[in-house]
Amino acid sequence: MPKKSAIKTSLFAAEEREQKLDRKGDLLSTLNQHVNFVALAAEIDHIAPRPSDKRGGRPPYPTELMVRVLVLQHLYNLSDEALEYQLLDRLSFQRFCGLRHSSTIPDANTLWVFRERISAAGGADALFDAVQRQLQQHGFIARGGQIVDATLVEAPKQHFHKEEKALLEQAATPAGWTPAQRRQKDTEASWTKKHGKSYHGYKLSISADRKYKLIRKRHISTAKEHDTNHFEAVLDRANTSRDVWADKGYEDQSREQRLNQGSWRLHIQHKAKKGKPQSDCQKRRNTRIARPRARVEHVFGSICAMGGKAIRSIGLARAVFGLSIKATVYNLRRLCSLREGGVVPI
Known part of the structure; x- marks a missing residue:
């Protein structure tokens, strides 16, 4: 049988x-x-x-x-x-x-x-802003303060001769490049170092609200630009709270003084100065800031899981588009997590 x-x-x-x-x-x-x-x-x-x-x-x-x-x-x-x-x-x-x-x-x-x-x-801006409006329609307005941070996004590594580098630094294109080379060479991505390791590519700076961990503002730049240069560019003025958390890379006393006078409450970790170790009070303050600030790492972890820590495109304009859409899709995914998790907007 x-x-x-x-x-x-x-x-x-x-x-x-x-x-x-x-x-x-x-x-x-x-x-x-x-x-x-x-x-x-x-x-x-x-x-x-x-x-x-x-x-x-x-x-x-x-x-x-x-x-x-x-x-x-x-x-x-x-x-x-x-x-x-x-x-x-x-x-x-x-x-x-x-x-x-x-x-x-x-x-x-x-x-x-x-x-x-x-x-x-300008489709990246249009989609990002349209999703922000849908988040608000669902009741997920920016609240609880915000966390500002940046992450490096690696791009395909480029190899240039010494003469080519000199021309590119002067915003000129080497005459010997063929049309195919002009299309395939990324002359806008830059090198930087983080924790002793070299990275080539771009930088994604964001502001995420503390309550829902949704990206409210974003800015894309080349990797060599310092994080602190884009602090105010990603500051979300629509958040219901004036509290802002950031790590020691954003420390800038003159800016902190100016923003504090403008009703902002900045919680930015302090750097240890050379030859002058931090006091116990400063260490405790940095530890207090670290806990809420760490919520932004969940955002970057999700973006990394979607492949957002590397790009395939060439040039700043395409990096801006791709990373903006990546941030938009993260917000859509986060919206689903909040709704399916039974989170009720307050």
Whole structure:
């Protein structure tokens, strides 16, 4: 007598798999539930209208679909080619984008063209601000004070000859570079050292509210720019509290005095001066600041898990776009965590 097979066939297998995904808590289903992608697409259409299809050819994909694809790319840290493959192969991606019964999907080139078009029109700012409005609509306004910090984001390392470096420092391009080299050389990323280790790339500075750990402001610069230069650029003046926490890298007595006079309450750790060790009082103060300040490390940990500590693009403009979208997607993911965790806005 033949043994029974553990594999069962069903005409409703696809629907049964989708139901099982829902029971297991599919993140993409949760995003569908809590995020208004129609509103996000409307913001993009406002600043960068879809190209006209009057000249014939394949009509452009709906903006909402492309925004969803962009979210997927940054949520799972996928290249354009890898994302195209996953859209063809992965059930949850197809369902999230509404492509379950579509005979075509956006390819790598389509995504690149969409990203370049909206980047030139300020799409990163539009999406980040639109998500901020949705956070407020859910009741998650910035409260509890804010934490300012920065993290290094590595870019592909570049190798230049001594003569090339001299020209680049003068904002000139070496005459011997071919058009391909001009496209592939990142002349804007810079080197810096942290804890004795060298890094090449850019820097993401953020302000996250202490209550919900949502990114409220962000600024992207080259790696060599000091964190303290962007302190006020990321200061969130909409937070209900005037408390600000930061580590010793942001210590600046003149600025602290000026902001304290402007009703801000700055909690910035003090550096130990050369030849003058910190007093017990200063150590206790730094320890008190360390606990609330550490909440921002959870934010950077989540961004790192989404591949946000390295980029594949070349140039500051693309780094600004990519890291801004990464911060936006982090906020969407955090919104789902707060809603699914039963956090009730106060």
